[in-house]
Amino acid sequence: MITSRTTLQFATGWRLLLVALLLPLLQPPPVLITPGPPQTVHTTHPILGVHTRLTDEVEEWKIQRTLQMVREMGAGWIVEFFPWAYYHAENGNIAWQHPDLVVEHAHAQGLRIIARLGLTPEWARPPDTPLTYLDETAYDDFATFAAAFAARYRGKVQYMIIGNEPNLSYEWGYRATTPADYVALLKVVYPAIKAANPDMVVLAGALAPTLEPPGSPWGLNDLLYLQGMYEAGAADYFDGLAVHAYGLTFPPEIEPAPDLLNFRRVELVREVMVANGDAETSIFITETGWNDHPRWTRAVRPGQRIAYTLDAIRYAEVNWPYVEMMAIWAFRFPAPTRSYMDYYTLVTPEFVPKPIYEALQAFTGNG
């Protein structure tokens, strides 16, 4: 009996080993994904872009599918975030794999790329500071990364934004935010990018629309902040201004006012630029749109969202010759946030186009 059991166990063991060896052979081979032949965006509204969220998208086919759908919708631009902290090691090594995927696929789809750079690696900031903390001791390190990025993607990435919403203290490492500090950053990073890639268009901002008064712990009014930037000598250190323009509950054609946050606040930003002799510099609206969450107090009904979005594009095309591009926030999230943020998107995480996507697709002549 003992001998039989041993034999049985031995045979079972061999079978298990065989199965273990054979199982990997039964798995399908990894899918080979290539950017494919170069594509062209067909659109009747070349001003239209979208802010993609591929930073946290792991699977290559999803990156490719996202960018295909952007092109098929008739948007010729993407704004995408490339976090410095994710890629740049203290020893100087830069992990280019993920940005390479995004840039290669976007380029293959014929999309113009506005790359937003930000977030500070742990090694480049004091202990116990947040990712958004960037002080002057690390400006040179950031410039090194920005220059490397500009050089690597020459011919494929045409625009770069330095930071994000610097007029908010949250985006400035929870410190008091001053235009002078941000301009000091531009003065280090701008020449480094230009030296690495003279063709790169460097955008400042993107300023967050806010009414926060001077001294507020949260931030500073975007109009005051921009004026402060000019006073600190910013004009020679950016080629275009990135602006965020949300409609909230207002239709796009509502008149702007200094004490109101609405879509046409862009016109007040423009007034500051003109007053400072910077009329030749273009504005890039790197985030815009309406939200259709069922109960968020700053949302509109889904049908209104569609109408307002199309009207806003028409309005910008007719009335704002100084605006080169407007990107709708946000094209798609990799996973649901289960909050009102999901109701800004044009496509679900499962790649189901929302009706607003189809409306935009028809609007651009691709429907």
Add this chain to the structure above:
Amino acid sequence: MVWLVVFFGGSAVSCTNREDAWLRIQETKVLRVGLDPTYPPFEQLENDRLVGLDVDLAQAIATDLGLTAEFVYFGYDGLYDALATEQVDVLISALVVAPERGRDFAFSEPYFNAGQILIVPQAEKDIEDMRDLNGRILAVELGAQGHVEAITWQRQLPEMDVQPYNTADEALTAVATGKADAALVDAVSGRLFIRHEPSLRRLPTPVTVEPYAIVTRIEDRLLLENINQSLETLQQTGKLDTIITHWLDN
């Protein structure tokens, strides 16, 4: 986009190394409930009086646990921050279960499904679920979740004609007037509409699931246990159904 989060949302702050809120609640006999009173019929202010399905539910739970419910109002975006910073003990405010928030918060058993439902004429006997809509006309609210869901189903039902309307009520009216065979709308809009439109009925099986639940801080396990026990009691005694029916069907 962060400007919206900073000014209208805020970020959650996790609190640790503190005793379970249930212990303090037992001493004070007060359950502090956070809600946003702008979402009828779940919570709203009527002549400065707080009413709604969630209000009745909170009071029923408090009564069942031998407590008094004390309501504290917040904006929708600030609800989770209010809970994280211990300004309230629970949130009962038509909040959808969000697994992504599981690091800081815990969700009770769901008490209501606000997902998409099909509304059909009373006399319609051939439509039992979405699969029966091939070759039929489905009314939806333009751009709403029901519309997105309908587009998804169209992959399987190429003959289904999806007709968008500007509002959920207009989509439902299309069914009532014979312009559409069914409407796919959220459970709240659908139920509120058909209580005044007896020619329509809702199909019993929801098309999608969007569960509303009560939220506690992740560390308040005893409180969550008691909330869940109370919900079970309310369900078994029929009290929960009575509350829901009162606000959505009567």
